[in-house]
Amino acid sequence: MSRVVVIGGGIAGLATAALLARDGHRVELVEKNAALGGRAGSWERDGFRFDTGPSWYLMPEVFDHFFRLLGTSAAAELDLTLLDPGYRVFVEDGGAPLDIAADLERNVAIFEGVEEGAGERLRTYLASARSTYDLAKERFLYSTFQSMTTLLRADVLRHAGRLVSLLLRPLDSFVARSFSHPTLRQVLGYPAVFLGSSPDRAPSMYHLMSHLDLADGVLYPQGGFTTIIAAIERLARAEGVTIRTDTTVTQIRTEPVTGRRRGRRPRAVVRGVVVRGADGWGQTIDADVVVSAADLHHTETVLLPEALQTYPQRWWDRRDPGPGAVLVELGVEGALPELAHHSLFFATDWQGNFDAIFGDAPHVPDPASIYVCKPSQTDPGVAPAGSENLFVLVPVPADPAIGRGGTDGSGDPDVEKVADAAIAQVAAWAAVPDLAERVVVRRTVGPGDFVVDVNAWSGGALGPAHTLRQSAFLRGRNASARVDGLLYAGSSTIPGIGLPMCLISAELVVKRLRSDTTTTALAEPL
Known part of the structure; x- marks a missing residue:
């Protein structure tokens, strides 16, 4: 049983704290703001209440898996509504709006109505998206990439040529192979924006995203996305997590590793954090493990000395x-x-x-x-x-x-x-x-x-873009190479941007601490 401090009370921090507490650790979470949620916040005035961040509920099976790890389910914690239409598209030239339906068959008909032959091509496109998505879930999304040999599986090797092609070809040209109408191309290219990128910069691997809205549909949690935050907070507290708001981490405390260093052996071991409360007084919190679910750039370049930074400023200068x-x-x-x-x-x-x-x-x-x-x-x-x-x-x-x-x-x-x-x-x-x-x-x-x-790096709204150099094992890893016991969660690290990815990042912290190098999701319940 380790003493764990989690930095940041967004969805990744709360989810990490809840899972680690259920896994037997003593967990304290500190959040610099007065309210939890991070980007998934809320603001109210005169009877209007606004979600201030995420607003698309995609990958429902990821949410449900997370809740089942904690012994419950998305159905028990949230009131979900299927949107129909999933969304409406307006174009600059004044053409009639295009509604994207809540199921595959109607979307096949909608595409066919816009461009002859596009309906069946959509069916083929989404079949590819589905198979790519399934492979990603099985081998990439739930992997910490601690051991690359775990990717040398028969299913990965069997699709190696196709995967390389999908990684090297940009999404926009992949879409253009099958569709001519500009609006249809835009509908299929827009998922790159969910990933903090653009259709000409995101690898076509991410055509898998189109399966989520065009075949599975888009959901909405009644009460808004803060109900997700409230549910995870409630579960974290039930698992014994201590939560402190208005508490800013000013430093990650470390202790040098004694003896001769060999290879990539860490230079230090984590010992806790230094925090400042709303009243201005500082204190230290001892810990055996620190998990930063805060912005990774801020964590590395502000909370650690340069000698202990795995990702110093020069690394960020070459990133998007x-x-x-x-x-x-x-x-x-x-x-x-x-x-x-x-x-x-x-x-x-x-x-x-x-x-x-x-x-x-x-x-x-x-x-x-x-x-x-x-x-x-x-x-x-x-x-x-x-x-x-x-x-x-x-x-x-x-x-x-x-x-x-x-x-x-x-x-x-x-x-x-x-x-x-x-x-x-x-x-x-x-x-x-x-x-x-x-x-x-x-x-x-x-x-x-x-x-x-x-503390967003460069004022980014989502997190580091999903370009080829910033995807999968090329993205920032979820453990420090310089400080033993310092781990990362959230949109800055693997697997990436979005609420489902943040939930998976929390699970990857558990896998790190368990020395679990498998590529599949953890067994339910935790």
């Missing part, structure tokens, strides 16, 4: 932080039937959008390809009767200099300019000309807020 974002939370009077629960607005200059965000001369794209969530479509509790709740995400470069947001237009000028443009864009493309006049609650969040709120 993924996109930043301007978030716009709007309380709107009256109904908005023009919008679905999820709506995507795709600009005609698709490639130019991504070049603006990720290219050599980064700037805010105009017009941007944006995402709009209207949870009041499904959940009456997030807005007063007769009103709508809108959450708008505008991808921008990961640049804190764009600024911070605020309420009622009080944010930094560049952030509010992006918000104004997004509101005007939704009004024009969705034919809601009086949208701006109907806004009664407004709050913005900019890249600078991601730095302040969650």
Whole structure:
């Protein structure tokens, strides 16, 4: 039984704490903010309640597996609703919106209606996506990559040629082999954005994501995504986890390893953390293991001395932080039937959008390809009767200099300019000309807020992009090579970005401490 300190109370930190406590460890979690959730937070005013981060419930089997590890289930902990349509697509040229349905057969018909022959090609495409997804779950997502020999399995070797091709070919060209219509290409390329990347930069391995929304459908937890955080917090406390909010870790304490070092032997061993409470007083918390579910860049470059950094600044200088974002939370009077629960607005200059965000001369794209969530479509509790709740995400470069947001237009000028443009864009493309006049609650969040709120590297909204150099075993590992007993969880490390990936990252911490080098998920319950 080890004494464990978990840094960070987002979904990865809470999930890690819950699993480790169930596995017999004595766990204390510290969170710098007053509320838990990290990026998956919440904000309320005048009867409107906004999820401030993740809003797509995909990979339901990952959530259910996590809850079953703790002796329960997603069905017992959450009230899930299947969205139909899963989402609606608006295009810049004024064409009719395209609804993506909740099941495969209708989507085959929808694709066929847009482009002759595209329906059956979609069926073939999604069959490939499904087989790739199944292989990823079996051999890659639940692997710590401590031993690469675990990947030398018959099923991996049998598909080696195809896997190499999928890794080396970008997603956009893979999609273009089967589909000609620009909107269909955009629908199939958009999952790269969930991964903090772009269709021309993400490996086509990630076409597996299309299986999740076009075949399995999109779910929504009634009460919003903070109900997921609340459920995991409740389970963590039931397992005996001590949780401290308003507690900032200022240093990871270590002790030098004595004796001669050989090879990659750690230079130090973890001894705990130094924290500062809301009252300004500092103290130390002793620990045998420290798990940082905070931003990995912050953990490595701020909480450790340079000599003990596995990923020093020079490593980050060669990496891609993924996109930043301007978030716009709007309380709107009256109904908005023009919008679905999820709506995507795709600009005609698709490639130019991504070049603006990720290219050599980064700037805010105009017009941007944006995402709009209207949870009041499904959940009456997030807005007063007769009103709508809108959450708008505008991808921008990961640049804190764009600024911070605020309420009622009080944010930094560049952030509010992006918000104004997004509101005007939704009004024009969705034919809601009086949208701006109907806004009664407004709050913005900019890249600078991601730095302040969650210590995000370069103000990134999601985490390091899933490019070839930042995927699978090429991504930041989940254990320090310099400090024995220091582990990592969350979107910065393996397996990657998104709530399901963060849940898996928590499980990978358990596997590390168990010296479990298998590639499959742990047996249920833990």
